[in-house]
Amino acid sequence: MKLDSMYQEIILDHYRHPQNRGLREPFDAEVHHVNPTCGDEVTLRVRVEGDTIADVSYQSEGCSISQASASVMSGLVVGRTVEAALGLEREFLELMQSRGTTEPDEEVLEDAVAFAGVSKYPARVKCALLSWMAWKDATVQAVGPAAAPAEES
Amino acid sequence: MTAPTGRALYDVERVRKDFPILSRVVHDDRPLVYLDSAATSQKPRAVLDAERDYYELHNANVHRGLHVLAEEATALYEDARTKVATFVGAPDREEIVFTKNSSEAINLVAYAMSNAATAGPEAERFRVGPGDEIVVTEMEHHSNLVPWQMLCQRTGATLRWLGLTDDGRLDLGNLDEIITPRAKIVAFVHQSNILGTVNPVAAVVARARAVGALTLLDGSQSVPHLPIDVTGLGVDFLAFTGHKMCGPTGIGVLWGRGDLLAVMPPFLGGGEMIELVTMEETTYAAPPHRFEAGTPMIAQAVGLGAAVDYLTELGMDAVAAHEHEITAYALERLATVPGVRIIGPPTDVDRGGAVSFALEGPDGRSIHPHDVGQVLDELGIAVRVGHHCARPVCLRYNVPATTRASFHLYSTRGEVDALVEGLGQVRRFFGA
Numbered sequence: 148m149k150l151d152s153m154y155q156e157i158i159l160d161h162y163r164h165p166q167n168r169g170l171r172e173p174f175d176a177e178v179h180h181v182n183p184t185c186g187d188e189v190t191l192r193v194r195v196e197g198d199t200i201a202d203v204s205y206q207s208e209g210c211s212i213s214q215a216s217a218s219v220m221s222g223l224v225v226g227r228t229v230e231a232a233l234g235l236e237r238e239f240l241e242l243m244q245s246r247g248t249t250e251p252d253e254e255v256l257e258d259a260v261a262f263a264g265v266s267k268y269p270a271r272v273k274c275a276l277l278s279w280m281a282w283k284d285a286t287v288q289a290v291g292p293a294a295a296p297a298e299e300s
Numbered sequence: 301m302t303a304p305t306g307r308a309l310y311d312v313e314r315v316r317k318d319f320p321i322l323s324r325v326v327h328d329d330r331p332l333v334y335l336d337s338a339a340t341s342q343k344p345r346a347v348l349d350a351e352r353d354y355y356e357l358h359n360a361n362v363h364r365g366l367h368v369l370a371e372e373a374t375a376l377y378e379d380a381r382t383k384v385a386t387f388v389g390a391p392d393r394e395e396i397v398f399t400k401n402s403s404e405a406i407n408l409v410a411y412a413m414s415n416a417a418t419a420g421p422e423a424e425r426f427r428v429g430p431g432d433e434i435v436v437t438e439m440e441h442h443s444n445l446v447p448w449q450m451l452c453q454r455t456g457a458t459l460r461w462l463g464l465t466d467d468g469r470l471d472l473g474n475l476d477e478i479i480t481p482r483a484k485i486v487a488f489v490h491q492s493n494i495l496g497t498v499n500p501v502a503a504v505v506a507r508a509r510a511v512g513a514l515t516l517l518d519g520s521q522s523v524p525h526l527p528i529d530v531t532g533l534g535v536d537f538l539a540f541t542g543h544k545m546c547g548p549t550g551i552g553v554l555w556g557r558g559d560l561l562a563v564m565p566p567f568l569g570g571g572e573m574i575e576l577v578t579m580e581e582t583t584y585a586a587p588p589h590r591f592e593a594g595t596p597m598i599a600q601a602v603g604l605g606a607a608v609d610y611l612t613e614l615g616m617d618a619v620a621a622h623e624h625e626i627t628a629y630a631l632e633r634l635a636t637v638p639g640v641r642i643i644g645p646p647t648d649v650d651r652g653g654a655v656s657f658a659l660e661g662p663d664g665r666s667i668h669p670h671d672v673g674q675v676l677d678e679l680g681i682a683v684r685v686g687h688h689c690a691r692p693v694c695l696r697y698n699v700p701a702t703t704r705a706s707f708h709l710y711s712t713r714g715e716v717d718a719l720v721e722g723l724g725q726v727r728r729f730f731g732a
Contacts, residue, residue: 149327149678150674150675150678150729153674154729159730184686185669185670185685185686185687185701186686186687186691186694186700186701187670187700188700208700209668209670209700210668210669210670210671211668211670211671211730212670212671213670214668268674271670271674274670
């Protein structure tokens with residue numbers, strides 16, 4: 148079944164056993180993002196200590212792709228520097244916009260490579276990106292726009 | 301509307317042959333099971349032919365020019381108006397205004413009401429301001445909610461709404477408290493696009509009339525599926541759209557009572573809607589042209605005329621009876637799927653063929669509609685997932701979104717069976 152290319156086992160695992168779920172204190176910024184076409188929603192908090200992402204906590208409502216993506220994302224960015232995590236976000240965004248044409252680098256993206264199959268389904272790309280966009284928004288708010296590295300979006 | 305009823309006379313397999321797209325296969329080898337007609341209906345060959353014939357043989361602009369093509373195009377466009385008028389039982393063909401879709405038809409009335417502030421005394425009936433109330437229901441499609449929210453913002457009027465019961469019906473318990481003498485217009489949906497509920501029009505209209513309010517019925521989901529008679533319904537306006545009734549996209553209809561349209565201020569200005577123009581001022585054409593600024597959707601109107609002919613030939617009583625049977629069968633079969641919860645009336649009484657539901661996996665965890673829709677699509681089954689442009693309904697029933705299967709005159713029991721089987725696969729896929 149072609150579905151297996153989208154619903155990789157890693158994705159289903161994260162969906163069934165999400166990491167970092169729930170909203171925690173302390174936090175420096177909180178955002179609420181929605182996907183108006185399907186009603187997926189995420190409330191996400193970021194805690195930055197020094198230049199490191201100390202915590203990402205979230206409450207989300209949505210499909211398996213969006214839930215798993217939030218779990219994978221939080222696992223990947225926590226403990227990294229803001230700059231490194233934003234670099235990861237760019238890498239993931241590029242993968243999701245590739246329509247299945249990019250071979251993802253597992254060394255860099257780790258579990259997030261599992262979403263490569265999702266990039267072939269245009270209607271689902273937003274599901275995978277929702278929590279990443281929320282995290283980026285919250286992080287930029289937390290560190291202040293001037294402190295965040297300039298980038299295209 | 302006098303066509304014979306009874307399923308023996310309605311041959312759905314023969315009907316399906318009129319729709320080229322229904323013989324498509326998707327994802328290499330899956331026959332298409334199209335259960336998304338509430339989003340848009342498929343089109344019979346007669347409609348496609350009518351549009352192509354129009355462009356190949358008669359194309360010209362309407363209501364101007366004396367040449368033969370202009371006259372033919374005008375006749376075809378105006379003929380479509382007559383067909384639509386007959387289809388909904390309008391007493392006068394001039395009461396049919398062509399718009400882009402239902403949303404534009406509703407906006408037309410909402411903007412006419414705020415434009416009434418600066419119109420002459422004849423438009424008094426349409427004026428709204430602070431202290432006045434606009435009444436809708438909690439089950440409106442965004443297209444019959446947002447234009448009224450916007451009208452309230454422009455005029456200072458207050459929006460009020462009738463709530464819903466737990467089983468997906470309009471709550472009429474406080475009808476008299478919600479629709480008061482302050483109400484200027486009551487705008488409500490005939491058949492809900494998300495719940496499938498067919499609303500008790502007479503009860504709402506009776507109260508609105510008693511307090512002197514105008515009424516607008518959103519018929520987007522009823523005109524394509526039920527015999528409609530505007531006089532019998534007793535409303536002042538009816539909005540509907542072509543593409544859900546086997547017609548093309550880009551054409552909708554506002555029917556309005558002739559005496560009201562006659563004094564209603566225009567919405568959009570431009571060519572076609574004028575009587576006399578000077579550099580200082582303009583007087584407006586009589587309805588329906590007053591409300592059809594610019595070159596209209598000519599080919600689409602012709603296509604809609606062909607759709608109306610097609611529906612009339614099948615007979616709307618027969619169409620309604622067929623869809624009722626399919627809906628009843630779907631409700632019965634869905635009730636056998638573990639984990640399915642219908643969002644909307646659980647019975648086939650006063651109910652149309654849009655069936656929304658939530659689904660739980662074997663572990664009791666809800667399976668998100670996006671995931672349901674994705675697996676069904678892989679099986680060739682097209683359903684709609686999301687909030688169906690009726691987010692307040694999702695909030696009311698505490699679901700982030702629903703999966704919706706919706707039926708039309710070409711839907712079959714076999715398609716319902718495919719859906720039920722597909723949902724079993726969804727549960728197995730996410731249940732592990």
